[in-house]
Structures are given as C-alpha cells and as structure tokens.
Amino acid sequence: MMRATMRILITGAGGQIGSELVTSLRERGYDVHPSDRAPKPDNPALAGVPWHPLDVTDAEAVTRLVGELRPGRIFHLAAVLSARGEQMPQLTYAVNQTGTYNLLEACRLHGVGQLVFTSTIAVFGPGLPDLVADDVPLQPSTMYGVTKVAGELLGQYYARKYGLDFRGVRFPGLISASLPGGGTSDYALFMYVDGVRRGTYDAFCRADTRIPLMYMPDGLRALLELSEAPRARLRRCIYNVAAFSPTAQQIADSVRRVLPDVRIGFVSDPHRQAILDSWPRALDDTCAQEDWGWKATFDLERMTDDLIPRIRGMLARAPDAFSSTVH
Ligand code: AKB
Numbered sequence: 001m002m003r004a005t006m007r008i009l010i011t012g013a014g015g016q017i018g019s020e021l022v023t024s025l026r027e028r029g030y031d032v033h034p035s036d037r038a039p040k041p042d043n044p045a046l047a048g049v050p051w052h053p054l055d056v057t058d059a060e061a062v063t064r065l066v067g068e069l070r071p072g073r074i075f076h077l078a079a080v081l082s083a084r085g086e087q088m089p090q091l092t093y094a095v096n097q098t099g100t101y102n103l104l105e106a107c108r109l110h111g112v113g114q115l116v117f118t119s120t121i122a123v124f125g126p127g128l129p130d131l132v133a134d135d136v137p138l139q140p141s142t143m144y145g146v147t148k149v150a151g152e153l154l155g156q157y158y159a160r161k162y163g164l165d166f167r168g169v170r171f172p173g174l175i176s177a178s179l180p181g182g183g184t185s186d187y188a189l190f191m192y193v194d195g196v197r198r199g200t201y202d203a204f205c206r207a208d209t210r211i212p213l214m215y216m217p218d219g220l221r222a223l224l225e226l227s228e229a230p231r232a233r234l235r236r237c238i239y240n241v242a243a244f245s246p247t248a249q250q251i252a253d254s255v256r257r258v259l260p261d262v263r264i265g266f267v268s269d270p271h272r273q274a275i276l277d278s279w280p281r282a283l284d285d286t287c288a289q290e291d292w293g294w295k296a297t298f299d300l301e302r303m304t305d306d307l308i309p310r311i312r313g314m315l316a317r318a319p320d321a322f323s324s325t326v327h
C-alpha cells in the first residue's frame with residue numbers, strides 16, 4: 001500500500017527485525033534510511049537502498065546523522081539481546097541504555113516527530129502470574145531487561161517533557177528465517193534451523209519451558225500498525241503484544257509434525273534456563289487490541305508450515321546463514 005513519503009531512519013537495521021522491516025516499510029512507500037554499526041548486508045532486497053554506518057553509542061554521530069536526514073520517524077532497533085548481554089553487560093549498557101538516550105536527545109534537538117522503541121518480555125522478572133498485563137512491577141534479572149525498562153521510562157519522560165511521540169511494543173521472542181542476535185529465546189528458532197540442516201538439535205532449556213513467542217510477519221505488522229495508529233487513540237506509550245506461548249516440547253512436536261525424522265533433545269543450561277524461567281509464561285495484550293486493533297495471525301502450527309520452507313530456501317542460498325550466533 002502506498003503512503004505519503006515520510007523519511008524513516010532505522011537503527012540496528014542489520015539485525016533480525018531490521019533486515020525485514022526495511023522491505024516492509026519500502027513496500028508501504030516510505031523513504032527508508034537503514035543504519036547499523038555493521039556494513040550493509042549482502043542482501044538483494046537492499047539493492048539501491050542507502051546504508052548509513054552508525055554506532056548508537058557515539059552521541060555526536062547519532063546527532064549528526066539525525067540532523068542530516070531529518071527523519072519524520074525513527075525505528076530504534078539497535079540493541080544487544082539477553083544471552084549476549086549477560087556475556088557483555090558493559091557493552092549492553094552502552095548500546096541499549098546510552099544508545100537509547102542518544103537517540104532520544106537527537107529527536108529532541110532536531111524535532112523528530114516519532115520514535116518507535118522495541119521493548120521485550122525481558123522487562124519482566126520472576127514472581128508474576130502466568131498471564132502478565134502491561135502495568136505490573138518490572139524487576140528484570142538481565143542487563144538487557146534492565147536497559148529496556150530504562151529505555152521505556154526514558155522515552156516516556158521525553159514524551160511528557162518534550163512532546164516526543166514515543167511508542168513501542170514489548171515483543172515476545174521473535175522467530176524468523178533470519179539470523180537472530182544472541183537472544184535466550186533462540187532455542188525455538190534453532191529447533192527449526194538445526195532440524196532442517198542437521199536433523200538433530202539439543203535445546204538449552206527444559207522441555208516444559210514456556211515463554212511468549214511470535215512469528216516475524218506478525219512482529220513487523222505490530223511495529224507498522226502501532227507506528228501508524230492515530231496518537232489520539234493511544235492511551236499509553238508501551239504495549240504488550242502477544243501471539244502464542246507453547247512449551248519447548250510443543251515446539252519440538254510441531255517441528256516433527258513436518259520433519260518426522262528430526263531428533264530434538266533438551267539439555268538445560270542453568271544460566272539461560274534461569275533467564276527463561278524469569279520471563280512471563282504468556283502476555284496479556286488487551287490494551288493493544290483495544291487501542292490500535294492489534295491481533296496476531298500466526299499460531300505455532302501456521303508458523304511451522306510457513307517457516308520450514310523459508311529456512312530451507314535460506315540455507316540453500318546461504319549455507320552459513322545461521323552460524324555466527326549464541327545458541
Ligand atoms: C531475547 O531472547 O533476548 C530476545 C527477547 C525475548 O527479547 N529474543
């Protein structure tokens with residue numbers, strides 16, 4: 001669908017969400033400017049798209065780029081995720097916390113209208129009910145979660161103090177046929193990836209582990225629909241969004257429904273298991289449904305049917321596509 005041309009800057013565009021968000025936004029007629037610390041990925045979908053080198057921890061560089069481009073909207077995706085974040089808490093603080101502050105300051109200085117923030121189930125900590133609503137105590141156990149809580153609060157401060165249109169979603173673990181970035185929810189994707197390429201996978205969690213998950217096409221739609229929703233309809237800045245919450249065993253069963261010869265075992269790693277056990281079992285996204293009509297369309301089985309052929313295609317094109325990550 002074509003829209004009036006608005007210029008959009010994306011930070012962390014080389015990551016799992018960014019690489020697909022660029023295409024979705026271009027299809028909707030936006031003037032998209034991806035940025036990342038990493039060089040432009042070798043992806044045909046990015047042919048002819050500008051690519052801006054940007055390290056979000058560098059305040060001057062962030063302010064300069066925002067001043068040059070003058071985007072109407074920024075999707076701020078640059079982040080270190082939970083598993084990698086526990087290996088490098090200091091870097092995680094710099095990228096997630098200082099990086100978000102730098103982006104908010106650049107929005108203030110250059111009058112950017114809207115900043116869209118990607119938050120996460122990792123803002124929650126242990127001891128919550130099985131179904132977790134938006135407004136509960138936030139007691140995260142990881143540096144990733146701590147910095148995402150701070151990002152939510154900082155953004156809301158800039159909304160109140162400077163009138164920035166700050167909005168964001170708390171994503172479940174996202175699953176897609178692209179390289180994840182060192183998350184603890186990655187066991188779910190690697191059941192599919194290693195199922196296809198090796199026929200075997202040992203998940204680093206217990207079989208009864210249950211966290212909220214979402215298939216990427218729904219995740220992209222959540223970002224697009226929230227960013228385009230009329231501000232007057234939004235009663236809050238940050239929204240839980242939910243899709244499905246299978247146990248790890250149910251994911252393994254779903255993989256084996258399509259690939260019956262695959263073997264999936266469970267060898268729980270105490271550090272990552274503790275993170276997974278600290279997250280909610282399921283998210284209540286009633287506010288997102290009521291305010292901007294959010295509804296996920298993929299459940300586990302629909303995702304499995306769609307994802308496996310995509311992973312096969314990805315591995316045929318780039319056999320090393322999923323090699324450089326924590327899993
Ligand atoms: C992670 O595992 O760190 C992320 C997340 C749940 O935000 N995928």
